[in-house]
Amino acid sequence: MDTAADSCAPSSSAAGEVMARDEAERLAQLIKALGDPTRIQLLEMIRTSPDHAACVCDLTEPLGLSQPTISHHLKVLTDAGLLARERRGAWAWFSVRDDRAEETARLVAHLLGAR
Amino acid sequence: MDTAADSCAPSSSAAGEVMARDEAERLAQLIKALGDPTRIQLLEMIRTSPDHAACVCDLTEPLGLSQPTISHHLKVLTDAGLLARERRGAWAWFSVRDDRAEETARLVAHLLGAR
DNA sequence: TCGTTGTATCGATGTCGATCGATCGATCGG
DNA sequence: CCGATCGATCGATCGACATCGATACAACGA
Numbered sequence: 001m002d003t004a005a006d007s008c009a010p011s012s013s014a015a016g017e018v019m020a021r022d023e024a025e026r027l028a029q030l031i032k033a034l035g036d037p038t039r040i041q042l043l044e045m046i047r048t049s050p051d052h053a054a055c056v057c058d059l060t061e062p063l064g065l066s067q068p069t070i071s072h073h074l075k076v077l078t079d080a081g082l083l084a085r086e087r088r089g090a091w092a093w094f095s096v097r098d099d100r101a102e103e104t105a106r107l108v109a110h111l112l113g114a115r
Numbered sequence: 116m117d118t119a120a121d122s123c124a125p126s127s128s129a130a131g132e133v134m135a136r137d138e139a140e141r142l143a144q145l146i147k148a149l150g151d152p153t154r155i156q157l158l159e160m161i162r163t164s165p166d167h168a169a170c171v172c173d174l175t176e177p178l179g180l181s182q183p184t185i186s187h188h189l190k191v192l193t194d195a196g197l198l199a200r201e202r203r204g205a206w207a208w209f210s211v212r213d214d215r216a217e218e219t220a221r222l223v224a225h226l227l228g229a230r
Numbered sequence: 231t232c233g234t235t236g237t238a239t240c241g242a243t244g245t246c247g248a249t250c251g252a253t254c255g256a257t258c259g260g
Numbered sequence: 261c262c263g264a265t266c267g268a269t270c271g272a273t274c275g276a277c278a279t280c281g282a283t284a285c286a287a288c289g290a
Contacts, residue, residue: 139261151277151278153278178276180279180280181280181281183279183280183281183282184278184279184280187278187279188278202286202287203284204287204288205288206287219289
């Protein structure tokens with residue numbers, strides 16, 4: 001009865017420690033913000049802008065998407081902490097938060113075991 | 116009629132060049148493979164294993180998920196090029212492809228403007 | 231050859247998210 | 261104040277995906 005006390009690894013469990021689930025979920029949510037082609041294009045456009053900032057109206061037409069969709073993606077990136085939002089009159093200017101961007105790059109590099 | 120020849124930016128379009136859509140989609144698909152808490156935990160467990168490799172049976176129980184689910188996530192990471200799969204007898208051993216991992220970290224860092 | 235064990239695939243299900251049109255709030259020019 | 265423009269939010273829709281049980285496939289031992 002119940003022959004298998006150990007299922008497959010008799011000597012040693014070869015797997016390392018499990019990262020805490022909530023930590024993994026927080027990291028996943030951050031990375032998920034980068035895992036959409038439209039958001040990648042938005043980041044690249046904002047980053048390569050002359051003054052490293054852009055308003056929604058500058059971003060809508062080149063991507064061929066509706067204004068609510070662009071606004072949605074910018075909100076996702078802002079909520080993830082990767083973009084800063086500043087109202088200048090009627091316009092909303094978005095720019096990359098360099099500190100958070102660099103921290104995110106570090107987190108991803110560590111996850112991948114890269115130095 | 117139709118007063119606005121220019122919509123919002125009269126002098127200069129402040130946005131930078133648009134990244135090609137297919138390039139953005141390829142990059143998004145790669146990043147999406149990292150944007151799931153279970154896959155993050157799997158990567159971390161494989162990376163921190165004694166011999167930097169693990170088989171499915173070692174990974175199923177610690178995460179509390181079914182074997183088909185773990186197998187599915189490992190396939191996603193393998194299809195993304197981040198894991199290598201090697202059959203050793205009845206077991207399938209997975210390990211991180213360091214070259215692809217480092218390349219991915221570089222791509223993300225560039226996307227975020229980090230050095 | 232047969233049973234056992236590890237792994238992959240299939241089909242179904244429920245949830246999440248990308249997208250849009252419509253609408254609302256806010257700001258500026260007159 | 262009034263009209264116009266920019267941007268955010270709402271509600272709906274549709275496809276993508278994480279998860280599971282069942283099952284098929286593969287490799288080993290007796």
